[in-house]
Amino acid sequence: MQALAAAIADPIEQEIKRKEISSLLLTRHVLPKGERPVYQKKPTVKAYWISTEGEAREQELGKDEVEFPTNRIHTAPMIDVSVLKHGNIGTLLDIQTSAADEIRKEIDKRTINVLSAAVPNENTIQITALLPKN
Numbered sequence: 001m002q003a004l005a006a007a008i009a010d011p012i013e014q015e016i017k018r019k020e021i022s023s024l025l026l027t028r029h030v031l032p033k034g035e036r037p038v039y040q041k042k043p044t045v046k047a048y049w050i051s052t053e054g055e056a057r058e059q060e061l062g063k064d065e066v067e068f069p070t071n072r073i074h075t076a077p078m079i080d081v082s083v084l085k086h087g088n089i090g091t092l093l094d095i096q097t098s099a100a101d102e103i104r105k106e107i108d109k110r111t112i113n114v115l116s117a118a119v120p121n122e123n124t125i126q127i128t129a130l131l132p133k134n
Contacts, residue, residue: 008096015100022111037068048118050110056117073110075102 017023031037041047047059047066059066077099083091 008092008099012096012100012103015097016104016107019100020104020107022107025111025115031070037070039066039068040064041066046118048114050114054106054110054113056114058117073103073106075099 029037039047041064043062043064046061047068049057049059049066049068051057052069052071077095079092079095083095
């Protein structure tokens, strides 16, 4: 099973990269192993990040450094043994795509949450509309 997981990990990652919107909005910084995610910032600017629970968090003003928590978003797809026994590649690809979609949706949801938290209320508008009756 570990070999199967290793074999589908890269295609899942490629599928996520192909469809997710977060990379269009944020810069990804890959840390070397063991390096802490500590960044310098202006003390007059708030820092926003996504908590390990997926919620937006903010740092108060006055600090010139911020350390972001790191975490992984994962899924645990279930693969029936018969799929493996019969070599049903189509089903396996469907499971792989579904797993990628679950992870991508969670990444995008967290990205939107943190961006929404960073926008001041006075810079937002609420739009409502009445739908025509049929």
